[in-house]
Amino acid sequence: MISPTLARVEAARSCTGCGACAALAPEKFALSLSDDGFHRPRQTAPLDDNEEAAFAAVCPGRGMSQPRAEGEDDPFWGPVVGLWKGAATDPELRRNASSGGALSALLMHLLHTGQVAHVVQTGAGDIPYGNGTVVSRDAASVFEAAGSRYAPSSPVAGIDSHLAKGEPFAFVGKPCDVAALRAMARRDPRIDRLVPYMISFFCAGVPSLKGAEAVLQRMGCRPEDVASFRYRGEGWPGPARAVLKDGSVRTLTYEQSWGDILSKHLQFRCKICPDGTGGAADVVCADAWECDDEGYPLFEEREGVSLVLARTTRGAALVAAAQAADAIEMSTARVADIAAMQPGQLKKKRLALSRLLALRLMLRPVPAFHGYRLGAAARSAGLIANLRSFLGTCRRIAGGRA
Numbered sequence: 001m002i003s004p005t006l007a008r009v010e011a012a013r014s015c016t017g018c019g020a021c022a023a024l025a026p027e028k029f030a031l032s033l034s035d036d037g038f039h040r041p042r043q044t045a046p047l048d049d050n051e052e053a054a055f056a057a058v059c060p061g062r063g064m065s066q067p068r069a070e071g072e073d074d075p076f077w078g079p080v081v082g083l084w085k086g087a088a089t090d091p092e093l094r095r096n097a098s099s100g101g102a103l104s105a106l107l108m109h110l111l112h113t114g115q116v117a118h119v120v121q122t123g124a125g126d127i128p129y130g131n132g133t134v135v136s137r138d139a140a141s142v143f144e145a146a147g148s149r150y151a152p153s154s155p156v157a158g159i160d161s162h163l164a165k166g167e168p169f170a171f172v173g174k175p176c177d178v179a180a181l182r183a184m185a186r187r188d189p190r191i192d193r194l195v196p197y198m199i200s201f202f203c204a205g206v207p208s209l210k211g212a213e214a215v216l217q218r219m220g221c222r223p224e225d226v227a228s229f230r231y232r233g234e235g236w237p238g239p240a241r242a243v244l245k246d247g248s249v250r251t252l253t254y255e256q257s258w259g260d261i262l263s264k265h266l267q268f269r270c271k272i273c274p275d276g277t278g279g280a281a282d283v284v285c286a287d288a289w290e291c292d293d294e295g296y297p298l299f300e301e302r303e304g305v306s307l308v309l310a311r312t313t314r315g316a317a318l319v320a321a322a323q324a325a326d327a328i329e330m331s332t333a334r335v336a337d338i339a340a341m342q343p344g345q346l347k348k349k350r351l352a353l354s355r356l357l358a359l360r361l362m363l364r365p366v367p368a369f370h371g372y373r374l375g376a377a378a379r380s381a382g383l384i385a386n387l388r389s390f391l392g393t394c395r396r397i398a399g400g401r402a
């Protein structure tokens with residue numbers, strides 16, 4: 001019998017592809033690539049009552065909770081203990097990484113100081129433009145995995161095998177991956193003991209693998225000819241870059257690859273997500289853009305700058321220690337300044353409630369979101385913007401486009 005939780009998530013089209021289901025019951029869920037290019041679970045055997053309850057409690061397609069804030073709880077940006085702008089001090093890492101390389105520099109600091117034995121993160125998978133979960137034990141592997149990969153990833157799926165090693169590790173995932181792992185920690189005490197740091201990044205949504213194939217098509221190459229692929233890096237924002245098997249290189253600018261193509265291939269769940277900013281993480285990194293109203297950089301290319309947000313005191317202590325060790329260079333930033341760097345995330349948070357209410361009104365199942373201050377965020381958008389967003393979502397549902 002199909003799990004009621006999975007049935008509901010499928011009906012709501014709210015699977016994030018994180019892999020928490022496969023982590024909870026590996027013999028009963030198999031993750032594979034769906035026809036539309038996302039990671040999706042297939043149930044192969046019935047769940048018992050305990051498994052069903054655990055699945056319902058941790059699946060971010062069923063619901064998510066933002067943990068209680070240790071410091072300020074901003075209606076748009078969530079729990080904030082510390083906020084900085086800056087970059088990795090290593091210029092090569094800064095150039096190789098997505099923004100300023102702060103996220104990778106923090107991971108390297110954790111490995112270097114022996115606070116973790118390894119890092120569970122996402123790198124290139126079997127398909128060069130797809131993703132796989134990788135275990136990094138040294139700075140070279142973290143360097144290799146740096147950079148944003150705008151394709152489906154499921155880093156929670158194999159978490160049990162990492163926990164079974166019994167050694168502390170850092171986890172890097174999308175906001176939904178970290179929310180799932182935080183929820184799993186409430187049921188599995190090994191997680192708080194062995195995962196001292198959960199690190200995330202601002203996330204506008206996961207594009208289908210079909211998006212990457214469309215990027216390759218625009219580059220004028222076939223998927224089977226690609227030897228390696230980067231979505232970003234080598235500058236800020238950095239181009240999408242395919243190296244073909246014959247050694248030739250094809251590139252597209254960030255605006256062409258993300259703006260024209262990838263952002264049009266986002267999974268539905270991401271469009272209604274109120275947690276694009278990683279509310280459950282210890283530390284979250286993002287682009288400290290100087291950008292237009294749509295969130296695109298106002299410059300061609302320059303040295304990357306990361307926005308670094310500590311959500312817990314533990315996360316803030318990590319940032320301070322990495323700064324003291326000269327792994328990152330940071331200056332403090334103000335919460336009021338984030339909106340200008342991330343207008344897309346601001347809009348998404350402000351309109352999340354109107355979108356969710358529209359889905360409810362149209363009798364569509366929706367995930368339950370707790371602790372995200374959606375009412376306060378919606379009030380700040382004003383009546384007209386909320387009404388427009390509500391009616392627009394209703395229209396898209398009625399027209400079969402949501």
Ligand SMILES: Cc1cc2nc3c(=O)[nH]c(=O)nc-3n(C[C@H](O)[C@H](O)[C@H](O)COP(=O)(O)OP(=O)(O)OC[C@H]3O[C@@H](n4cnc5c(N)ncnc54)[C@H](O)[C@@H]3O)c2cc1C
Pocket residue numbers: 096097098099100101102103104105121122123131145146147148149150151152153155172173174201202203204205206207285286287288304306307342344345
């Ligand atoms: C799908 C997606 C959407 C994003 N949307 C936004 C946004 O709206 N606003 C914004 O400011 N930033 C966004 N980012 C993040 C941004 O591109 C940078 O990753 C972030 O600014 C950190 O930069 P950095 O140089 O410090 O990180 P880096 O040092 O480059 O490290 C990046 C880390 O992210 C991990 N990673 C990369 N791709 C994935 C993936 N698909 N799943 C899980 N882990 C992954 C890598 O393993 C690495 O550990 C997005 C990233 C992704 C993957």
